[in-house]
Amino acid sequence: MSDRLATVASLEPSAALTVEHVRSVRHWNEHLFSFTITRPPSFRFRSGEFVMLGLPGDGRPLLRAYSIASPSYAEELEFLSIKVQDGPLTSRLQKIVPGDQLFLGRKPTGTLVADALRPGARLFLLSTGTGLAPFLSIIRDPDIYERFSAIVLVHSVRRVSDLAFRTTLETQLAGDPLVEEQALQQFAYLPTVTREDFHTTGRIDALIDDGRLFLEKIGGSARFDPETDRVMMCGSMAMCKDLAARFDALGFTEGSNAAPGDYVIERAFVG
Incomplete structure (x- = not known):
């Protein structure tokens, strides 16, 4: 066949x-x-x-x-x-x-869920490539806007054409029946491209180092703080492991469904 x-x-x-x-x-x-x-x-x-x-x-x-x-x-x-x-x-x-x-x-599962994080103020969703997918679901969940005052979605890709759902994200989910009003005030989208010209270029770690990841709209300091910030990561294995080590060094703890923490990675994809 x-x-x-x-x-x-x-x-x-x-x-x-x-x-x-x-x-x-x-x-x-x-x-x-x-x-x-x-x-x-x-x-x-x-x-x-x-x-x-x-x-x-x-x-x-x-x-x-x-x-x-x-x-x-x-x-x-x-x-x-x-x-x-x-x-x-x-x-x-x-x-x-x-x-x-x-x-x-029949049985969905995973650790990239709000229940695996402790309460906080800012939520950073860090993704590369198709690692964007779970965050497309999260940012349209009304509950996430009750849990966090600011939600930042970072999407790093090689080419501009790889920025799937870009128009929807740039308009801050305009027209969404449940989260449009909250997203307008609390949601920020930061796409970055590594191999073509674009208004934001460089990998996620570079955006952290030079402060570009900390957008003016979301307020707070231009650095990660384990007291107030929570992080979800999904994408390339190298990105997740490198940034996890960075967060560990800053005093963040990895969370799970059984023991909520400050950051989470989907281990099913990272290995």
């Missing part, structure tokens, strides 16, 4: 998986795409969690963990993915079209 036929073939649910239909697909560039699928009525998740997603494989489903990009109240589930031409799953997943079927895990 060809990859295309395997994608559209009728799938069978199991105890661990439901079968959902693709609703829409958007190709941002040759390396990046996003898509929405139907949401089972019983499917519940916390903003920032991930779930297993996949297609039929050799004798068993081929599954990978994907952060949920849609808000927890949305009728559809949205995901953001890279395109890997020889990847076992993404080489096929990038070819999906509306109407195709996918496997969806």
Whole structure:
């Protein structure tokens, strides 16, 4: 069976998986795409969690963990993915079209959730590449604006075209039915590009070192303070590990669902 036929073939649910239909697909560039699928009525998740997603494989489903990009109240589930031409799953997943079927895990989980953080004033969401996905869910959660007075989303990519959802983020979620007013006052978006000209360039660590990450809008000092600041990180393994070491040195503690702390990383992706 060809990859295309395997994608559209009728799938069978199991105890661990439901079968959902693709609703829409958007190709941002040759390396990046996003898509929405139907949401089972019983499917519940916390903003920032991930779930297993996949297609039929050799004798068993081929599954990978994907952060949920849609808000927890949305009728559809949205995901953001890279395109890997020889990847076992993404080489096929990038070819999906509306109407195709996918496997969806029944049990979302993860540590990139507000419950894994202690109370604070400023929340920094630091992402590279498709690590943006869980934060797209978090910033549209009304509860996050009750927990923190300022939310800063930093997205570092190589090229300008990699800035998925840029227009939505630059308008501070204008038109969002639940958080539009809060986001206008409390949310800030800082995209940065490392390999092309852009108004902000450089990696996240460079933005921290020279103070550009601490936007005037959010107030507070131009440095991280474990007494008031909380951090979530998702993206490249190198970024997460380097910044975690930096936060450890500043006196921050890593949090979890069982023991909330000052910063969190999704360990399922970092290893």
